[in-house]
Amino acid sequence: MTYVPDRITSKPGHTQDGYGGHELDVPTWPVEPDRYRLVAARACPWANRAIIVRGLLGLEDVLSMGLAGPTHDERSWTFDLDPGGVDPVLGYERLQQAYLARDPGWDKGITVPAIVDVPSGAVVTSDFPSITHDLFFEWRDHHRPDAPDLWPDDCREEMEAVMKRVFTDVNNGVYRCGFSGSQEAYDEAYDVLWSTMDWLEERLTDRRYLMGDRITEADVRLFTTLARFDAVYHNHFKCNRNKLTEMPALWGYARDLFQTPGFGDTIDFDQIKRHYYVVHEDINPTGIVPKGPDPSVWLTAHGRDRL
The missing domain is CATH 1.20.1050.10 (Glutathione S-transferase Yfyf (Class Pi); Chain A, domain 2)
Structure with a gap:
């Protein structure tokens, strides 16, 4: 596994398949139901992966999820979808607060998805490939009985x-x-x-x-x-x-x-378009969000079951 250098990472809590952590001297968090919170955003494709895998594996009852809104400034993703703009579990207005709880001097990217340790309020990892990998391998004791084998x-x-x-x-x-x-x-x-x-x-x-x-x-x-x-x-x-x-x-x-x-x-086309067309001011300085395409086409017959 290659870890993204500018993301906070950690060693897995245990290694059912022999999958190890990286070389940095970082804390190890054990896999525990109800201890962690997955912070994601429906707008982000990298976070969308974690949302899908969490659901496919049936981890909703052991790993809570907070959703950030589709737009944000340079500081970080915000919880403006929640009442009062505060995540109800973490008590944070910004995901940045979880990064700073882990490293007060953190001055790199604030990204989703992120796994946050609820007791400490600190981000555990924001390495998106390892998050979905770990949800399958490290959390397998908590999968629903008929969960798909995502890594055959x-x-x-x-x-x-x-x-x-x-x-x-x-x-x-x-x-x-x-x-x-x-x-x-x-x-x-x-x-x-x-x-x-x-x-x-x-x-x-x-x-x-x-x-x-x-x-x-x-x-x-x-x-x-x-x-x-x-x-x-x-x-x-x-x-x-x-x-x-x-x-x-x-x-x-x-x-x-x-x-x-x-x-x-897990797909919200409105949030997806608002994120890209509003946040990327250098590409779309007007901030105008297109009305199309019609999302109903996604529900038309696909005929793939013949395969």
């Missing part, structure tokens, strides 16, 4: 390779397009993005999910980008070779997941 042993190596390409070229690729500082950088990111989108289109033509006939963590990671593609990335990030709706396999696949319990019910 028989295809783990291939899945890791697929997720790596999806992250580099698609999840992060749309951001590389949107925040390119030069035409050359944009052109390169654009070409890489669409090369992988075409690869995914071909891969999903004859298989229902990325790894075959079952939903895995790979599908969760791709879905949160696809859900935002036409509403945001196509226009706002200039990823406009074509729309997702114009790619038969990918569009059918995205709708199939959207209509699967635990996926589409």
Whole structure:
């Protein structure tokens, strides 16, 4: 596991699958029901992953969740969706307060998702790949009995390779397009993005999910980008070779997941658009939020069950 350098990270509480922490000298928090709070935001694709995995695994009763609003300033995500603008469990107005409780000198990014230790009010980790990984491996004693196997042993190596390409070229690729500082950088990111989108289109033509006939963590990671593609990335990030709706396999696949319990019910297109079009003032200085596209298209028949 590679940890993002500018995110607060920690060692897992225990290692049922031998998965270890990183090399930093940091505290170890044990896995305990009702001790931690997942702070997320429906607007954020990285946080959306954690929301989906928490629900698929049935961890709602052992890991509470707080949701930040879609817009924020440079200081951090805020709990403006809650009464009085205060998270009812943490008592915080800003996620920044949890970071400062862990490190009073923290001057880097304040990101979601984040796992917060409720007794101390301190952030435990904000490393988004490790959060969903740990929810599966470290919290497995608390999964619901029929929870899906999001990390199947028989295809783990291939899945890791697929997720790596999806992250580099698609999840992060749309951001590389949107925040390119030069035409050359944009052109390169654009070409890489669409090369992988075409690869995914071909891969999903004859298989229902990325790894075959079952939903895995790979599908969760791709879905949160696809859900935002036409509403945001196509226009706002200039990823406009074509729309997702114009790619038969990918569009059918995205709708199939959207209509699967635990996926589409985590998506709020209004919050997603408000986040990107309002917060990214350098890209959209007017702050105007587009009215479209029509979200009802996500509920149309996908025909993927034939696979």
